[in-house]
Amino acid sequence: MEKIIFDTDIGVDDAFALAYAAKSCDILGITCVFGNVAVEQAVRNARLFSHKIGLDVPVYRGSSRPLAHLPTPSAWDVHGADGLGGVFDNPWSGAAENAIDFIIQSVRDNPDALTIVAIGPLTNIAVAINQAPDIIPQIKRLVVMGGAFGSHGHSGNVTPFAEFNIWKDPHAADQVLSSAIPVVMLPLDVTLEVTVSGDDIRSLNHPVLSTISQGYLAYSKQHGVEGMALHDTLTIAYLNHPEWFGVTTSPVRVVTDRINRGQTLRQLNSPATRDDPFAGCRPQSLCLTVEAEHVKAHFMAALRQ
Ligand code: RIB
Ligand code: CA
Numbered sequence: 001m002e003k004i005i006f007d008t009d010i011g012v013d014d015a016f017a018l019a020y021a022a023k024s025c026d027i028l029g030i031t032c033v034f035g036n037v038a039v040e041q042a043v044r045n046a047r048l049f050s051h052k053i054g055l056d057v058p059v060y061r062g063s064s065r066p067l068a069h070l071p072t073p074s075a076w077d078v079h080g081a082d083g084l085g086g087v088f089d090n091p092w093s094g095a096a097e098n099a100i101d102f103i104i105q106s107v108r109d110n111p112d113a114l115t116i117v118a119i120g121p122l123t124n125i126a127v128a129i130n131q132a133p134d135i136i137p138q139i140k141r142l143v144v145m146g147g148a149f150g151s152h153g154h155s156g157n158v159t160p161f162a163e164f165n166i167w168k169d170p171h172a173a174d175q176v177l178s179s180a181i182p183v184v185m186l187p188l189d190v191t192l193e194v195t196v197s198g199d200d201i202r203s204l205n206h207p208v209l210s211t212i213s214q215g216y217l218a219y220s221k222q223h224g225v226e227g228m229a230l231h232d233t234l235t236i237a238y239l240n241h242p243e244w245f246g247v248t249t250s251p252v253r254v255v256t257d258r259i260n261r262g263q264t265l266r267q268l269n270s271p272a273t274r275d276d277p278f279a280g281c282r283p284q285s286l287c288l289t290v291e292a293e294h295v296k297a298h299f300m301a302a303l304r305q
Helices: 012-024 039-052 099-109 123-131 133-138 164-168 170-177 198-203 207-212 214-222 233-240 292-303
Strands: 002-008 025-032 059-061 115-118 141-145 183-186 245-250 252-254 264-266 284-290
Touching (some): 039 059, 059 099, 123 170, 141 233, 164 170, 207 214
Parallel strands (some): 002 025, 141 183
Antiparallel strands (some): 245 284
């Protein structure tokens, strides 16, 4: 089983991804970050949802705001006021041990053997490699849900240019994606291609997933979309079946300010002769196509009760 750290701003699709990861991964710990909700709520959600699905893994508290930009509102409109559809009472505390320390120590204890799955803003990862650059060559790989490169017309979901996780902290994303860490990106190019309907979710006979996703489905319907994109779940689908993804290799940079804040850029032509923004950046693995039906079928089979 793939040994992972699950770094999340746990909202509804994060929860779907966690339930899926619990079926096929060895989860050392859940590290929480701001994003869909405040980081304290993410800790509470991770504990609540883990308890409801019978998952017993430690939960850690990480970054509460972006590296440089002012904080922006949580995604309460999509994920509900509490981030999990506002349907369950949550008695769990938001206090927890430090996520950054856990990430650093876990990588040092598992050199070249630990995959970090990052499905929220990349702030925790950026802080960890800033504090302990020695871990960069020891991370087996970082699998990220984030970014958008325009395939199938998917160029952004927060703005026309930017995907939510990257837009929330573009400085952190630029530092991490341009680093020497081996990164696999699952951008909107593929995550918007794999959707489940309300009937699909109900057919899982999974009361917790059905309950928390009602609000998300209603939000989608209000915006003319039937069903919900599985987004974060595709990180786990990649770990299970990388062969179902078409991968393009390119260095990646992130626009940090102005109208296209959070836009992810890949190298489309030969390197510039002078100020090349990709110079020295590791070529990363970008999943730009996906065998959507295979991914959806595998997810449904894994989660059906
Ligand atoms: O753009 C989709 C991403 O933003 C997902 O990780 C979702 O959970 C939200 O955080
Ligand atoms: Ca997320």
